[in-house]
Amino acid sequence: MAMSTTSPNSLLLKNPNRHLINPPTKTSFPIKTQINSFPINNSSGPKKPISIACAASPQVQDRASAADAGSERVFNFAAGPAILPENVLRRAESELYNWRGSGMSVMEMSHRGKEFRFIIEKAESDLRTLLNISSDYAVLFLQGGATTQFAAVPLNLCTPSDAVDFVVTGSWGDKAFKEAVKYCKPNVIWSGKSEKYTKVPSFDGLEQNPDAKYLHICANETIHGVEFKDYPMPRNRAGLLVADMSSNFCSKPVDVTKFGLIYAGAQKNVGPSGVTIVIVRKDLIGNAQEITPVMLDYKIHADNNSLYNTPPCFGIYMCGLVFEDLLAQGGLVEIEKKNIKKGQMLYNAIDESKGFYRCPVEKSVRSLMNVPFTLEKSELEEEFVKEAAKEKMLQLKGHRSVGGIRASIYNAMPLAGVEKLVAFMKDFQARHG
Numbered sequence: 001m002a003m004s005t006t007s008p009n010s011l012l013l014k015n016p017n018r019h020l021i022n023p024p025t026k027t028s029f030p031i032k033t034q035i036n037s038f039p040i041n042n043s044s045g046p047k048k049p050i051s052i053a054c055a056a057s058p059q060v061q062d063r064a065s066a067a068d069a070g071s072e073r074v075f076n077f078a079a080g081p082a083i084l085p086e087n088v089l090r091r092a093e094s095e096l097y098n099w100r101g102s103g104m105s106v107m108e109m110s111h112r113g114k115e116f117r118f119i120i121e122k123a124e125s126d127l128r129t130l131l132n133i134s135s136d137y138a139v140l141f142l143q144g145g146a147t148t149q150f151a152a153v154p155l156n157l158c159t160p161s162d163a164v165d166f167v168v169t170g171s172w173g174d175k176a177f178k179e180a181v182k183y184c185k186p187n188v189i190w191s192g193k194s195e196k197y198t199k200v201p202s203f204d205g206l207e208q209n210p211d212a213k214y215l216h217i218c219a220n221e222t223i224h225g226v227e228f229k230d231y232p233m234p235r236n237r238a239g240l241l242v243a244d245m246s247s248n249f250c251s252k253p254v255d256v257t258k259f260g261l262i263y264a265g266a267q268k269n270v271g272p273s274g275v276t277i278v279i280v281r282k283d284l285i286g287n288a289q290e291i292t293p294v295m296l297d298y299k300i301h302a303d304n305n306s307l308y309n310t311p312p313c314f315g316i317y318m319c320g321l322v323f324e325d326l327l328a329q330g331g332l333v334e335i336e337k338k339n340i341k342k343g344q345m346l347y348n349a350i351d352e353s354k355g356f357y358r359c360p361v362e363k364s365v366r367s368l369m370n371v372p373f374t375l376e377k378s379e380l381e382e383e384f385v386k387e388a389a390k391e392k393m394l395q396l397k398g399h400r401s402v403g404g405i406r407a408s409i410y411n412a413m414p415l416a417g418v419e420k421l422v423a424f425m426k427d428f429q430a431r432h433g
């Protein structure tokens with residue numbers, strides 16, 4: 001039935017941006033990158049592919065610093081769910097109501113329809129391009145967060161009596177180990193706990209078990225700010241290295257062939273919470289323990305192209321937009337350069353503060369994603385967080401287990417956000433030093 005053009009509902013539906021003070025207009029998008037359009041041609045849909053700009057293009061850097069200029073956006077330093085590229089959010093907003101002329105939001109689509117198939121296949125293909133993932137690996141879009149993978153990995157790769165080596169460089173590696181205890185025989189071959197998780201071990205000194213099924217690391221410890229800059233050579237017979245890359249996924253190029261399996265929750269660098277990405281060598285699939293729930297069995301998901309059951313469709317769509325954006329910025333080589341610049345700026349500010357600010361992590365393994373630091377006068381930390389929030393810099397409080405301050409500066413954090421934080425830190429020191 002046609003809707004009356006005079007009903008209040010129709011007015012609401014006609015203006016999906018009515019709640020926005022400054023609704024996005026076509027011309028408000030800096031034009032940079034053409035996105036492939038889905039081949040639907042219907043009269044109500046956009047006639048041309050919509051264009052978006054790179055997150056770090058000068059135009060968008062300017063837009064991001066609109067956080068200074070009275071816009072409702074803030075600089076969000078949260079560890080996850082975390083900041084997303086502003087242009088990706090705008091793009092999603094523009095497609096929310098009617099995805100590319102389909103007459104539906106992505107949230108309303110059948111996951112088995114051609115539109116969503118296009119979305120998930122494009123997301124996978126763009127991720128493969130970004131990380132140069134060969135056809136020897138399956139790429140799975142799953143649910144349950146990285147925490148579910150703490151169980152799924154041993155369930156899929158081990159028998160209950162198999163040994164596994166764990167290098168534990170922070171709380172997340174520790175949690176992964178504790179979960180694995182239920183499904184195999186893991187052993188911590190190195191732990192940084194006694195040094196408050198501030199280090200990565202020397203790889204030469206690692207005593208690995210040749211009978212271990214795999215060696216597990218957490219590539220970036222989100223709470224402690226410890227990041228592997230290189231990866232240990234697995235010395236187990238199968239030569240298998242497994243990594244939790246939740247908090248540095250797609251922040252730099254990674255040689256996927258060094259890994260049997262990589263897993264990552266999306267909500268730090270590549271999308272909203274609700275999507276977990278698993279990249280697993282295909283020959284490792286198909287040996288799940290009998291007790292493995294169907295939802296944790298990689299073979300089920302690989303055989304069904306991540307569509308065995310209803311996947312987190314909207315989250316996968318958002319990840320796809322982020323992947324497009326990362327490619328448009330020049331791929332992960334360019335992304336890494338930007339991350340190095342931001343990281344150096346922030347760590348320099350800490351190191352040059354004459355002890356007013358301190359980062360406990362050994363310099364060679366400091367994370368480019370999560371920067372933890374303390375104040376010499378710890379009683380000022382609360383004030384620091386409070387004053388920063390007044391300046392529209394949010395979520396700077398350190399994790400409740402370690403205290404202090406933590407600035408998460410994922411891919412989507414513009415340079416302007418780090419510049420503003422550094423300026424604030426200097427000013428705060430001048431006032432309280």
Ligand SMILES: Cc1ncc(COP(=O)(O)O)c(C=O)c1O
Nearest residue numbers: 145146147172222244246247265
């Ligand atoms: C490195 C790392 N691994 C695992 C997790 C757990 O992820 P999730 O909450 O998605 O299960 C997190 C969450 O912050 C994380 O940072």
